[in-house]
Amino acid sequence: MKKIISGFISVLAFMLLFACSNESATENGNDNDGSSNTIDLEQFDEFDWKRFDGEEIEIMLNQHPYAEAIIERIPEFEEKTGITVNHSLTPEENYFDKLTTSLNAQNGNPDVFMTGAYQVWEYATADYMQELDVFVEDENRTSPDYDVDDFYEGILDAGRWDGVPGHTVGEGNLYTVPLAYEFNLLHYNKRALESIGLEEPPETMEELIEVGAQLDGWNGEGSYGVGTRGTRSWATIHPGYMTSFDNHGAVDFTVEDGSLVSHLNSTEAIEITEKFAELVNEAGPSDWSSYTWYQVSNDLAQGKAAFTYDASNWAIFHNVPGEAPEAGNIGVTTPPRTKDDDLGTNMWVWSIAMNKSSEKKDAAWLFMQYFTGKEHMQWGAIEANVVDPVRESVFESDEYQERIGDIEGYVETFNELIDGSTIKFTPQPEFFNTTTEWAAALQDIVNGADAEERMNELNKDIQERVSRVRAE
């Protein structure tokens, strides 16, 4: 025992010495005084796709139809630029953990990575993301065909943030360029509605719960009413749940005296959480807490789920003839109402970003502009599943209008939601921390915990967690 104690004392002494010697190193060595916002770039006389012929870049992608479209056209990009692209593909449940570890290594790998808008709130403060305005605005770096104004402003702005916790997106540096976006709304299977004699999908949450419960077993064993995500992950909160949370009038945080204040135990928050839990219990799959994006999407495609309350682009993916058993049967409608106010939806934007420590930034930017350029976006929206399109020219093209024209309710729903759709979360660097704990609380409530008690407990916990946010 004496040996163990003396061992501990030695380690503690070493630790204190290390700590004392490193405190000053931290202050001097890792200073983030804002100078990192400037970048020394070589001056070019004109734009040239072939300028980096022979270079090699590393790309990290999340397993998704948008990534598949990129991978399919990498050979064309390589031919056009002479740049060799090495890519990795990781399922979403582990993608961001892996990406964070890679970015933290700060060794320039990957040069470009797929990301969402919420990740900007963590990666930008950590200095992992390259500010892109300097590339976009330089006509010798950006192709004359790129046309940044063609992006829907609200969607491009999802990747722009000033780094101040609590400030909304749309101000500050541009960190990402969008690939495609998703609204969160209701998909329904027309056969399912017909099976119970319904001509129109339900409009309110109450109706959805009732109809969803009625549809249990509608297409044989294992089929059920309403599919939503349910794992202990931030990804459970942001689709349907957050959309209803916002439509019900609840907010996650406000900024008071410069600090974030959590409101997850407000009356509206508790009411909508109870209602969502009721939806899952009455109409959801019995193993809901294992449901990810992939399962919910698959259940809609396979005719297991009569409804899904999740990403809007499934109507397009799964209505391609021959691609899914239920192709042609899937319709779209607005999120279920819980109040009479105008409806909105929480938006998710898949984008690509540049690693700040990349040593091949110009080659990386060529990759980024090729795969967010008009030509790839148009091809992706028509020939692949890069939808919903983030470029106005693509959305309004005849080919795309033809593609979505046959989908029941798609255009009407899009037009109804467009004005009220944005990112409904308050931007802050503890986003994944708070939403993962939120998902754990939602699982508890679905499993029978008292909603008010659990949301009070969650609110206290979240308040403590956002106290970790460091002032800039």
Next chain:
Amino acid sequence: MATEAYEKLEEEQLTNKVPLKIKMRPFIILGPAFLLTVGILIPFAMAIYFSVTNYSFKYPDYVFVGLENWISMFTSADFWQSVGVTLTYAGVATLIETLLGIGIAILLNRENFLSRSLRIVLIFPLVIAPVIATIIWQLMTNNSVGIYSDWLRQLGITNFNWGADPSTALFTVLIIDAWVFTPFVTILVLAGLRSLPKAPFESAMIDGGSAWFTFKNLTLPMIMPMLIIAILFRLMLSLQMFDIIFALTRGGPGDTLMTLPLTAYTEAFTYKELGVSLPFMLILWVFVYFLSHFIVKYWTYTQNKASGK
């Protein structure tokens, strides 16, 4: 003459320098062990150091925060919940696997075609990565397509949700753990059984000792050193279990399966708070260290006992 020669040799030995090659031999022999020790201790010391900082992947800098992370851990309900889940999981998994391992090993310790075949088949779960085994079990227990769920339905049990229900999630991961790791215990115990001397068992048989008497007084004490090794490994690895739980439920539903390794991982890689995460890992190290320390001591005792010392 002989004395002179002896004195000369002695003088040479005293005065001559020892060749460098021989001088360096202890260092060369100890070198790899030294490097290994340093290789282990550096990350360990760094882990202790970062546990007293606010190091986070979300910010470019960090400062020394003293024992803040440790105090916050000890005063958090999540920590005590994690300790409870970790110890329950490790204790129950080790117990199940030990009992099953002994039972299966005794059954397989016979020389017939079936035993010989089963000994080969037995090792199959061990060669599958636990995360793959979990995915297989996920499919088998899936409520829509899973074969086990189908069997339960045929037995009239319709609402058994395996890993998706807090009341059955621990049971589900324990089944998967037992499926993967029981063969490990079986193999060690079987090796112990097959190395036992025959004479004491023949004497017990001649004296009319019952099967239980023979097992309790001969077999068990004699295989105890092997068994303790198996228990030691299973306990250490069960305390550190991550992959099965992560692949099945990511620690959910709620906080049902948030063991210390899962909590540490979530804090470090999902919440990007390395400073907050490390105390969870270090406290786990303390548990593993002390438990293994006592088990090794007990192993020495049983080994002495088994060899009649």
